[in-house]
Amino acid sequence: MIRAAILLGLSSALLGGCGMRPLYGGGGNGAIGQTLAAIEVAPIEGQQGWLVANALRDRLRASGEATPRYRLQIALDDQIIGLGARLNDTITRERRILRARYQLVDLATGGVLVDATAGSDAGIDVVGSEYATIAAEQSALERLSGIVADQIVARVALYAKRVEDAE
Template structure:
């Protein structure tokens, strides 16, 4: 069994060598993707969700750029709806959904070079303590913000990894 595993492993490695795959973040902090992402300025986003999202994006993009080449405009849609309803019409479960439409604008030309969406949702148990329910809603809001920010930055990285869009 061992004698057949080594040749198969070598064949697989040789097959991958010519497939054209390359790491997105090749070169680390000085690579093409990292330097392009660090040149993205995140525009202000209104309300608490916007503040959370902007901070998460700025953190993931490497901070505020000194010389921005792009501006990221984000519009958020946050929805909280009741799912589980008891016989007395009391909600027992909620669903929080966060969707983001974002546009990457080239500051030199003013053109939108990327227009996309990202989103996620979370379930929340509604308990007898109103404080606990509000805390769970806020926690879900913070979690969803980080998930959606990760999706946006991943998509931006993929966009930046191609030589010319």
């Protein structure tokens, strides 16, 4: 017990001197939280667009509401590709790929501040039940929407941190 306390104290001292600072320092009241809360998400076409936009809004509004100063414009590419095949040429495995090209636009100037891509993919087993396969494809889309939203928010937060550090 004493040994664990000593190790914890030493590791805390070492981490304090490494110069690392939390990205979301200050929580929702910090500069990064305020920047994220000031981003509006432009409408995105299709069901996958609705899922990604809602996931983004949930993550951006986690620190509260603010007057929009930025807009995220997103174009999605959603594909399902068959991978494995049986002797009778039926697909046994699919890969769902969701990619997003996004831009963070300054509403005051119309300038593009961030222009990047995010994406992920998921494997899906194709089973004898068509309903089960469709349900698995839908579940994969829901998971991928959250992953892509996390990637976008992380990239925008890093941009906001660089701007804050430069000021």
